[in-house]
Amino acid sequence: MRVIGRRLLLYVVTAWVAITVNFVIPRLMPGNPIQTMIGKLTNQVTPQEIQAIRSAFGVGLSQNWWTQYWHYLGQLVHGNLGVSITLSTPVTTVLGSAIPWTVGLIGIATLVSFVLGTVSGALLGWTRGSHLDNLIPVATFFQAVPYFFLGTVAFLVFSNHLGWFPGQGAYSLSLTPGLHWSYIASVIRYGELPAFTIILSSIAGWMLGMRNMMITTVGEDYVLMAVAKGLPRRRVIWHAARNAVLPSIANLSLAIGLVVSGALLVELVFNYPGVGDLLFHAVANEDYPLIQGIFLVITLCVLAANFLADLVYFALDPRTRTPAVV
């Protein structure tokens, strides 16, 4: 349990760092850009919301930084992330409609990519010198391709040219959202190409990592034992893979960060109404409250996913739970 406690502490500290970065950065920049922005706000924004922005960014406040900091933290606790300057709506509202799309897309794509990548990596590591080995340079190449480039090419070839997939957006605009089959089918249809792009870009990492670890694991004595025992081939591969997959899960934190970053770009290419799309428009319009809000939410989600991965790792590896005798 101590180990879980340490990981939790790490995530809490990281969240705190992210929050503090959000607080400190605007105050470090010369000629506070927020000042001019507040002037651009429309009348739909309440005075409290303006006040919230002011305190979040330290504009025109007389208190010292410490007091501002506590105010800022207090607001965060209340779920107040400020107001989007370009959209004149609270950041939380804007995010609320975008997050489900991103979580759905990234979640499913990452799961598929992880499973496919680890399974193929395990098989590659088990059999040497087979045709499958040719997959490695191919996968390496795709790993080096930037997500947005792959997305653009995929869009060009599969959507524009071949017309196999629909183009932009999350669902057909002729439909109204709701829990009926035509809508859900449309959502799935529109999500296929973005998901495919994410999977293609990220699968190489899982595959190569698993392959290398599998080769190392197959070199271990207990795998030789399993073979010497006369176990069926599938069982032996399972024994090896079950141990070889552990580092992949441990590396999930880095992987999730990269996949999320890439997925955001894919959203941009396909005009998918998720958090990525939102972020990039916010950047183009210098909508700082929105940028920071998105950064915070993304970070917290990634940390949560990391924590889940850690729990899975602890469940799979008993060495973390019981102390060694020798």
Next chain:
Amino acid sequence: MNVLEVRDFSVEYGLEEAAVHAVRHVDLDVPRSSVLGIAGESGSGKSTLVYGFTRLLRWPGVVAGGSAVLRVLDEDGTESEFDLLAASERELRSIRWSEISIVLQSALSALNPVRRIAKEFDEVLRVHSSGLDRSARRARAVELLDMVGLDEDRLDRFPHELSGGQRQRIMIALALALDPQLVIMDEPTTALDVVTQREIVDQLFELRQRLGFAMIFITHDLSLLVELANEIVVMYAGEIVERASAEEIYAAPRHPYTLGLINSFPPMHGERCELVGLPGAPSDLAHLPTGCSFHPRCAWAMEVCKTASPKAQPVGDTGRLVACWLHDGIHEVPVELRRSVPQRQPL
């Protein structure tokens, strides 16, 4: 009657030009219920030999020639031959563990770290003896642990929670789970302290008396083999240099290398003597010397040793084999290499 016959067996690492000859033209017989010891330094090829004929050798190891036949005795007493080199993967699986089992050197790395001990037993019993149900399998596991002197509660532990000696006993119990005809032990006591070593060897001795399986015991420590083995084979640079009964090897070695090995482990009793050991280092298998592989380190090397490689020849009338030019009948045999076996007093 032999349980295992190996003839002219060779193993190489790597293919074509890069090939290293790790085992060269080895002949081996293991009679039923007997113990064969294989002794030699690291790099002598003793483990490679055994993994080679059981087809467990890792890439880039390949079998380069010879034959290896397992003689299996059925319940009804009929004997049949099993060609280990021609067998398919499926055929190999049918005899693995049920007829041949293996005990590896380091039990810590040989046991799956994320599984409890009970699962290891359960799995091997389930795969091979489909007739047993869960409780029967558990009972058998308890029985096996008891045979090696361990309590039932060890079954529910993970490997890293047990001591080295306990782990090794579990490996032995596991190896005997299906009542195999041949058990191969690859340096099973090397990683243990001397006291535990003693216990394990005694345990093995007793188990073999009781159950009657044949055993191949690989080690670099000849002294362990003296009590345990019926016959000992000494290997150097992939070849057999001497083969004789345990007594003969220990008391009356004929090959200079065997003498060197024995002298490396001084006896606990008797007069104090100067430690001689073996000068030099084991040959690099990729660059073997011409003629006899041992001649650079041999105190009695002659001209012929540098050019011609000696074949294993019978020496004396007890059926022992020695591969050394000193015993070709022409040259004078040094005093150290012509001791005679002390006669045992009749009771």
Next chain:
Amino acid sequence: MKRLRLPRSPKVLVGLVIEFCFLILTVIGPWVAPYNPSYNGFLQNLPPSSKHWLGTTALGEDIFSQLLNGARATIVVAVVAGLVATLIAVVVGVSAGYLGGRADDGLSMLSNVFLAIPGLPLLIVLDSYLPQADRSNSLILGLVIALTGWAWGARVLRAQTMSLRNRDFVEASRIIGESRTRIMAVEIAPNLLPILASSLLFTILYSIGAYVTLAYIGLTSTSVWNWGTMMFWAQANNAPLVNQWWWFVPPGVCIALVGAGLALINFGIDEFINPRLREAGLTSKVLRRSGLSRQVRLGVTPVLRATSSPRRISRALQAGAQR
């Protein structure tokens, strides 16, 4: 000191050749380009021709010249960022690994925090606050990118240092009385070189991606030509929708090639670090020549030649084999 072995693996050689070509391009690119990349007097949206090998943009600039010029900024920033990030990683990682105790706890916490925060969003936040003027400064951009990319290398180096610290030769130096800094610099550092090289390449790979992404979003100055900016303009002018592939595909392919080259070299370093990964003459050609089946699996050691003997398999064994 280990002997330096020339890499024999074809993967590594291909990677090295690719990187070498691009390195040359970085240096001579602007000189070799046929036109000024920013000159916009040509006819717009021309397809590839002998005058304009990659056609022209929607603003009338020559794409091929942009591509050649773009190599320099892209690669220079990536290399700078990679070097700075690796430097930080070495300082943090090796110190944490060697010093242990409270220092290790603190430094590990620092690296883990930076590892957990997703890179791109952090990069965006930091970069969006940069004044416009600084965005054209390669050095500053490189620093910002390095700030988000050092943590992985630090963790890897820390693990390696910790395993080296417990090795005998380091222990011996300590007993003799060498100072801590000297031990770190003279005993430990040389043994870290392979992992360090791998980490450096990986970080440069990451930096290229980060820089190009920033450019694609529009967070870098548009006055400096790089491959990401080219794709930014292509996207802004709807090049994909109108099938103007010659505008955005070449820069993307260049990025991918540079990245793939680095990954291939990394492969070689991986095999050097972990000998089990080496193929040991295992190509399908060699296997086929030796008469072995295509695949080599554990538990079925290949038999090149054997003296066959007649075999009678008992009924029980035959039944067992059918299972």
